[in-house]
Amino acid sequence: MKPESSHSEPASYSISDLSREFGITTRTIRFYEDKGLLAPERRGQARIYSPEDRVRLKLILRGKRLGFSLDESREIIEMYDPAHGNVEQLQRLLQGIEQKRAQLQQQLRDIQSLMGELDDAEERTRASLAKNISP
Amino acid sequence: MKPESSHSEPASYSISDLSREFGITTRTIRFYEDKGLLAPERRGQARIYSPEDRVRLKLILRGKRLGFSLDESREIIEMYDPAHGNVEQLQRLLQGIEQKRAQLQQQLRDIQSLMGELDDAEERTRASLAKNISP
DNA sequence: GCAAAGGTTTACGTTAACGTAAACGTAAGG
DNA sequence: CCTTACGTTTACGTTAACGTAAACCTTTGC
Structure with missing residues (x-):
């Protein structure tokens, strides 16, 4: 099979x-x-x-x-082939691509900041652990 | 006010x-x-x-x-203060932090690949545009 | 030949994350 | 005093993304 x-x-x-x-x-x-x-x-x-x-x-x-929602994923997948001849549609496709890029860049920033905060949180947690174990 | x-x-x-x-x-x-x-x-x-x-x-x-779901966001926010004294809970908190980090790293990889594909898609779209305008 | 394994359609149920609307309270301005 | 702006609670409605179950083919191994 x-x-x-x-x-x-x-x-x-x-x-x-x-x-x-x-x-x-x-x-x-x-x-x-x-x-x-x-x-x-x-x-x-x-x-x-x-x-x-x-x-x-x-x-x-x-x-x-x-x-992403399923609709968003569908749009992204449709971006992969520019068979949609019409010039105006191609322009709008470029716009859509640019928008997604902007969204991804925002996500990158969000991830960076959250990563940093997780580092801090881990440090504080380890400190709290040390205080609760040794004395 | x-x-x-x-x-x-x-x-x-x-x-x-x-x-x-x-x-x-x-x-x-x-x-x-x-x-x-x-x-x-x-x-x-x-x-x-x-x-x-x-x-x-x-x-x-x-x-x-x-x-993230609201439940996930709540968990993340709760990670910010390790006032939850209990040693066992602190251990589980560290685990949670590590899990989130792994998830964020996966998202980073996903964003990287998607970014690359958007670049390709833009290029193909521009090529398609050039073909539809000039001749 | 028949039971088991995997596939199908149809349809109702469920959860998260709000939207929408009704009915009401309260403080300020003219 | 009356309207306007802003706030409140309560409650039913909605959409996305599936879960769950019933009832039914079809191919394969013994």
């Missing part, structure tokens, strides 16, 4: 293959399809996922780790 | 002061209180927010930008 030629990439995946690999339920994967984020082929009734489908799923999950 | 001595920090804020400053509704602020993230004093019935309350609110909103 998962023909793997010696050491490279599987040609296709079942839904439970992907659910196991990424630690999510099959319900979740079908839900993403319902929302238009995935569109696997069918062999009869069953879904069969290509390596590209798997990549899309990875992108969705990365988006989740960054706090 | 907001005594400010020349150039420093206001001593207190009303709920609409804060809602205006941060671009959120008063409903949201009260909701956070309901969830135990804020505990402003009262003057009669009205809420009166201290500078510390305002900082807590800022931390909550930063958490939101990073995709």
Whole structure:
């Protein structure tokens, strides 16, 4: 069911293959399809996922780790191919890209400050521990 | 209603002061209180927010930008004071801090890769634009 | 032939994070 | 005294992102 030629990439995946690999339920994967984020082929009734489908799923999950909604993740994925010919649409695409970049930069700043505060918190906690153990 | 001595920090804020400053509704602020993230004093019935309350609110909103739930933000805020004497609790606090750090590092990696992909997407989009304008 | 393993659709349930609205209190200004 | 601005409580409504369960195929191993 998962023909793997010696050491490279599987040609296709079942839904439970992907659910196991990424630690999510099959319900979740079908839900993403319902929302238009995935569109696997069918062999009869069953879904069969290509390596590209798997990549899309990875992108969705990365988006989740960054706090993106599924709509945001879909937009980001759609940014990957500028097949949307129209000049005006391409301009708006560039705008969208710039916006995401700004958001990511804000997140970077947020992470930096939070990291620093965690360092301080750890230090204070260790100090508190030392006081509670020695005397 | 907001005594400010020349150039420093206001001593207190009303709920609409804060809602205006941060671009959120008063409903949201009260909701956070309901969830135990804020505990402003009262003057009669009205809420009166201290500078510390305002900082807590800022931390909550930063958490939101990073995709944290309110429960997660509360935990993070609670990490700031190791008054929780018990040694065992302090150990678990250190664990929590370490976990958050790991999560933030994952987010950093995610942002880095996404940034790179946005660069590529922009480049392809500009190329597509050039093709659609010149000929 | 049949049970077990994996897949499917359909549909109702749940949780977080607020939105929205009603009904009311209170202090200041004209 | 009356309006206006700002605040309050209470409560039902909404959206996203799934969970859960029922009822049903279909292929495979014994």
